[in-house]
Amino acid sequence: MNRLDVSRAGKNLLSLIGNTPLVRLKKIADESGIGEQVEVYGKAEFFNPGGSVKDRPALAIIETAEQSGLLTQEKILLDATSGNTGIAYAMICAVKGYRATLCLPESASNERKTLLKVYGAELILTPRAESSDGAIRKARELYAAQPGKYFYADQYSNDANWQSHFNTTAVEIWEQTSGRITDFVAAIGTSGTFTGTVRRLKKYNPTIRAVSVQPDVAVHGLEGVKHLESAMVPKIYDASLPEKTVEVATETAYAYAKKLARTEGLFLGVSAAANVYAALQVARELSQENKAGVVVTVLCDGGMKYLSEPFWK
Numbered sequence: 001m002n003r004l005d006v007s008r009a010g011k012n013l014l015s016l017i018g019n020t021p022l023v024r025l026k027k028i029a030d031e032s033g034i035g036e037q038v039e040v041y042g043k044a045e046f047f048n049p050g051g052s053v054k055d056r057p058a059l060a061i062i063e064t065a066e067q068s069g070l071l072t073q074e075k076i077l078l079d080a081t082s083g084n085t086g087i088a089y090a091m092i093c094a095v096k097g098y099r100a101t102l103c104l105p106e107s108a109s110n111e112r113k114t115l116l117k118v119y120g121a122e123l124i125l126t127p128r129a130e131s132s133d134g135a136i137r138k139a140r141e142l143y144a145a146q147p148g149k150y151f152y153a154d155q156y157s158n159d160a161n162w163q164s165h166f167n168t169t170a171v172e173i174w175e176q177t178s179g180r181i182t183d184f185v186a187a188i189g190t191s192g193t194f195t196g197t198v199r200r201l202k203k204y205n206p207t208i209r210a211v212s213v214q215p216d217v218a219v220h221g222l223e224g225v226k227h228l229e230s231a232m233v234p235k236i237y238d239a240s241l242p243e244k245t246v247e248v249a250t251e252t253a254y255a256y257a258k259k260l261a262r263t264e265g266l267f268l269g270v271s272a273a274a275n276v277y278a279a280l281q282v283a284r285e286l287s288q289e290n291k292a293g294v295v296v297t298v299l300c301d302g303g304m305k306y307l308s309e310p311f312w313k
């Protein structure tokens, strides 16, 4: 069989962002004792050219700023990022010919830091103990000192972030499930994925349940995800949206990352594994109540960038 998708031939790299596959997680659902009437799916965001879900908001933030005149060739794109948004910014800036300065905690994995440099971004490392909040404070400080030098993308406050998911991720999920989705499950970093996807899905069908995923403690290993009770709450976060929250321990997410590789052949990052664990919890509850369901979660990125983490050994 010729599997070449000719519609994707000769396209600009950036046009390949989005339209990711929706993968059925049947084996792990079966192993978790979930009945046939509840289906669990993962949106395979590692298919994006930058390797994560963050390609979508990064492209929207950059193109919205180009259209409004905030981003020009003379300006440097500046933001705080735990890694994935930075990789997306750096890749898109390489394609479009912009410079990028990124603030990130020194605790970010070496693979991420190296990748950012490979794409040509300038890195400013902030103290490990201050996690992503320290990176945000540093970006604000740099922008305040030289506002004319930078386009401060500010993914935590920029509406183009959640709007990218409102306009793409949610539409794709709705179409890929033929409107059958009953529950959407996602972890919160900037909250863009959760906020934008939930707002659009609720427009299609207000009964779709929005389930947020949170680390169980303030100091955790779910890279890219915030513990909202103790961290700086993103401006774009809408606290009225989550109807249920599942807490995930870092060790559980690690265990599920391994389990997913072995049962589903999916080599995923830690937040994606946390999302799958939470989606399976939701599916199990539906199954125990003898309800039917179509539970969809987000596979934020692949495992490659975390390979040096000791838990894989």
Ligand SMILES: Cc1ncc(COP(=O)(O)O)c(C=O)c1O
Pocket: 052, 054, 082, 083, 084, 085, 187, 188, 189, 190, 191, 192, 193, 194, 223, 224, 225, 269, 271, 272, 300, 301
């Ligand atoms: C690996 C990973 N998972 C989850 C998230 C959270 O996504 P969002 O910022 O849309 O809430 C991020 C955000 O950077 C991330 O990098």
